[in-house]
Amino acid sequence: MTGALTLALAIVVVxxxxxxNHPASLLFFGWSSPSLPFALYIVSALLIGVGIGVILSWVARARVKQKISRTE
Structure with missing residues (x-):
């Protein structure tokens, strides 16, 4: 089941x-990015968001484990 979901997600991303694939340039607080494919910006934002989510869930899980070990 997980393999099928991963394959479907990979197909959607491709x-x-x-x-x-159209070039786009971003402007952020006066800083202009180079003209890169629009999808690159979106996929990069997605990967950064997933990375932040993984890190935050890891921190939350560590806190819960620490709280459980204190109560025992």
């Missing part, structure tokens, strides 16, 4: 990247 189709998204192929369909959104």
């Amino acid at each position: 189709v998204f990247v192929i369909e959104n």
Whole structure:
């Protein structure tokens, strides 16, 4: 089941990247990024968000384990 879900997600990402290959430039507080494919910005934001989520869940899990070990 997990393999099928991973494959489906990979197919969706590949189709998204192929369909959104137009160059785009971002402007953020006066800083202008180089002109890169639009999909690269979106996939990068997705990966950064997933990374932050993993780190935050790891910290929360560590706190819960620490709280459980204190009560025992």
